[in-house]
Amino acid sequence: xxxxxxxxxxxxxxxxxxxxxxxxxxxxxxxxxxxxxxxxxxxxxxxxxxxxxxxxxxxxxxxxxxxxxxxxxxxxxxxxxxxxxxxxxxxxxxxxxxxxxxxxxxxxxxxxxxxxxxxxxxxxxxxxxxxxxxxxxxxxxxxxxxxxxxxxxxxxxxxxxxxxxxxxxxxxxxxxxxxxxxx
Amino acid sequence: xxxxxxxxxxxxxxxxxxxxxxxxxxxxxxxxxxxxxxxxxxxxxxxxxxxxxxxxxxxxxxxxxxxxxxxxxxxxxxxxxxxxxxxxxxxxxxxxxxxxxxxxxxxxxxxxxxxxxxxxxxxxxxxxxxxxxxxxxxxxxxxxxxxxxxxxxxxxxxxxxxxxxxxxxxxxxxxxxxxxxxxxxxxxxxxxxxxxxxxxxxxxxxxxxxxxxxxxxxxxxxxxxxxxxxxxxxxxxxxxxxxxxxxxxxxxxxxxxxxxxxxxxxxxxxxxxxxxxxxxxxxxxxxxxxxxxxxxxxxxxxxxxxxxxxxxxxxxxxxxxxxxxxxxxxxxxxxxxxxxxxxxxxxxxxxxxxxxxxxxxxxxxxxxxxxxxxxxxxxxxx
Numbered sequence: 001x002x003x004x005x006x007x008x009x010x011x012x013x014x015x016x017x018x019x020x021x022x023x024x025x026x027x028x029x030x031x032x033x034x035x036x037x038x039x040x041x042x043x044x045x046x047x048x049x050x051x052x053x054x055x056x057x058x059x060x061x062x063x064x065x066x067x068x069x070x071x072x073x074x075x076x077x078x079x080x081x082x083x084x085x086x087x088x089x090x091x092x093x094x095x096x097x098x099x100x101x102x103x104x105x106x107x108x109x110x111x112x113x114x115x116x117x118x119x120x121x122x123x124x125x126x127x128x129x130x131x132x133x134x135x136x137x138x139x140x141x142x143x144x145x146x147x148x149x150x151x152x153x154x155x156x157x158x159x160x161x162x163x164x165x166x167x168x169x170x171x172x173x174x175x176x177x178x179x180x181x182x183x
Numbered sequence: 184x185x186x187x188x189x190x191x192x193x194x195x196x197x198x199x200x201x202x203x204x205x206x207x208x209x210x211x212x213x214x215x216x217x218x219x220x221x222x223x224x225x226x227x228x229x230x231x232x233x234x235x236x237x238x239x240x241x242x243x244x245x246x247x248x249x250x251x252x253x254x255x256x257x258x259x260x261x262x263x264x265x266x267x268x269x270x271x272x273x274x275x276x277x278x279x280x281x282x283x284x285x286x287x288x289x290x291x292x293x294x295x296x297x298x299x300x301x302x303x304x305x306x307x308x309x310x311x312x313x314x315x316x317x318x319x320x321x322x323x324x325x326x327x328x329x330x331x332x333x334x335x336x337x338x339x340x341x342x343x344x345x346x347x348x349x350x351x352x353x354x355x356x357x358x359x360x361x362x363x364x365x366x367x368x369x370x371x372x373x374x375x376x377x378x379x380x381x382x383x384x385x386x387x388x389x390x391x392x393x394x395x396x397x398x399x400x401x402x403x404x405x406x407x408x409x410x411x412x413x414x415x416x417x418x419x420x421x422x423x424x425x426x427x428x429x430x431x432x433x434x435x436x437x438x439x440x441x442x443x444x445x446x447x448x449x450x451x452x453x454x455x456x457x458x459x460x461x462x463x464x465x466x467x468x469x470x471x472x473x474x475x476x477x478x479x480x481x482x483x484x485x486x487x488x489x490x491x492x493x494x495x496x497x498x499x500x501x502x503x504x505x506x507x508x509x510x511x512x513x514x515x516x517x518x519x520x521x522x523x524x525x526x527x528x529x530x531x532x533x534x535x536x537x538x539x540x541x542x543x544x545x546x547x548x549x550x551x552x553x554x555x556x557x558x559x560x561x562x563x564x565x
Contacts, residue, residue, distance in 0.1 A: 002302075003302070004302065029301065030297055030298055030301045030302075033297045033300075033301070034293060034294050034297045034298075037293050037297060038290060038293055063256075064256060064257070064537070065256075065533075065534070065537065068253075068254075068256070070298055071253065071254035071255075072256075073298075074247075074254065074291060074294045074295070074298070075243075075247065075254065077290075077294055078243065078247065078287060078290045078291055078294060079240070079243060081290055082243060082286075082287065082290070085286070116220050116223075117220065117223050117224055117227050120220060120224050121224070121227070121228075124224075126278065129228065129278075129279075130278050130279045130282065131279075132224075132225055132228050133228055133229075133232055133277055133279035133280075134279045134282060134283070135225070136225060136228055136229035136232055137232065137239070137279070137283065139283075143286075144282075147282040147283070147285070147286055148282060163217065163221055166217050166220055166221055166224065167213065167214075167217045169220075170213070170216055170217055170220065
């Protein structure tokens with residue numbers, strides 16, 4: 001019987017605790033190598049391996065076709081590493097859950113900024129928008145740099161340029177306001 | 184260009200520290216106002232993303248399933264069928280999602296590589312490059328009378344080789360033998376499924392251009408990244424921005440069938456003579472003639488060799504007929520469901536019951552019967 005063949009998976013699904021422990025033990029080094037290859041030698045690898053094993057353990061009963069165990073384990077590992085990229089393992093990396101609406105204590109959207117935002121969206125370059133969207137999904141700037149095939153410094157430069165453009169927008173809007181009032 | 188507001192832009196502080204810094208910036212009204220607008224702008228972009236892509240895991244299933252439909256469970260496949268139109272609209276509206284899809288596929292490929300390394304002691308010859316093959320050695324008998332002729336042949340061969348090497352410099356070559364297919368993962372995240380007896384040359388020059396040369400047959404899944412993707416064949420140039428399509432190319436003819444997205448097909452000699460294909464259409468370039476006007480075709484049939492059916496707004500009745508013939512089992516559809524249309528890739532090597540279950544969940548139907556008596560797809564509510 002091979003480590004991940006249908007019989008091994010079926011035994012684990014059928015409540016054979018030894019078979020289940022063996023299955024997870026065989027999977028553990030594969031997961032470790034995978035996470036090491038994706039994020040390097042970091043302490044988070046242990047957590048990623050552990051959490052993926054928990055995903056596999058809890059979802060195993062729902063696996064309809066035991067011959068698809070590899071795809072099942074792959075999805076668990078890829079979902080976990082995507083969670084990692086998106087800052088789920090680091091409380092400091094993001095300001096709020098990327099999948100939840102942000103807390104807006106200042107009520108900026110309701111305090112007369114809507115027009116400014118529309119104007120700001122118009123002047124945002126496609127590249128800057130792409131970077132900000134990736135950041136809004138939770139990816140840190142280092143990973144965004146890899147995803148858009150550039151350096152972290154170049155990504156941050158794009159962000160700063162976008163911010164400077166915004167300041168320009170505000171200046172123009174202020175001048176328009178002055179012109180309207182005085183005209 | 185370091186500024187005092189960098190910690191806010193790059194979130195180097197926790198929210199409480201950011202609030203403190205914002206207060207400190209109170210004296211600088213212009214910067215404070217700009218930062219408030221910046222925060223609102225980011226919030227707006229994030230809200231737009233969440234509106235267009237309310238479930239991130241669907242994007243992951245889309246990325247994984249389009250690369251290999253067999254990895255999806257029937258329930259996941261059904262969710263994708265239902266969500267595909269809105270997902271594709273979100274991807275078109277937010278180019279950042281293509282970056283995420285590429286990343287997910289890179290993760291998937293990395294996992295496959297690690298798994299294969301760990302579980303396959305002797306790797307089967309799934310992939311065979313011309314350069315990997317062992318040369319066939321001639322008999323050890325040596326006769327000097329042959330040497331001058333051999334030497335001349337070597338010189339001539341070397342000249343041809345130099346020509347070929349110069350022409351093909353900067354290309355990586357993938358070659359399949361008879362009965363062999365190969366999945367080629369390109370650096371930009373796009374995938375190519377190379378059919379048997381086919382050759383693909385991938386431009387590896389780092390000049391931003393995406394270009395491949397094909398002889399034979401292949402299915403391309405191209406991820407958009409702002410740069411055109413060009414498939415060169417003996418007679419035609421096929422230019423795409425992000426799509427799934429099949430190409431069959433010989434020395435005299437190139438045929439393109441389009442599963443999703445859009446492609447432009449042109450003759451090599453006169454690229455301005457081009458036609459634009461829509462999903463479900465095919466066209467041909469024969470010799471130096473202009474491309475034939477696009478016509479509707481059976482995409483699932485044309486790309487059946489890939490092991491995946493690419494359904495494009497295909498009526499359920501037609502899908503049932505195809506499944507019935509493929510699995511050699513009776514499948515009937517309630518008349519009220521026959522016209523329901525399905526779009527998406529389906530693996531043809533998974534059990535018939537799984538495919539039917541995915542279709543049933545997606546269409547709010549149920550499956551009656553079994554393999555022995557035949558299946559019937561009926562509405563879930565009587």
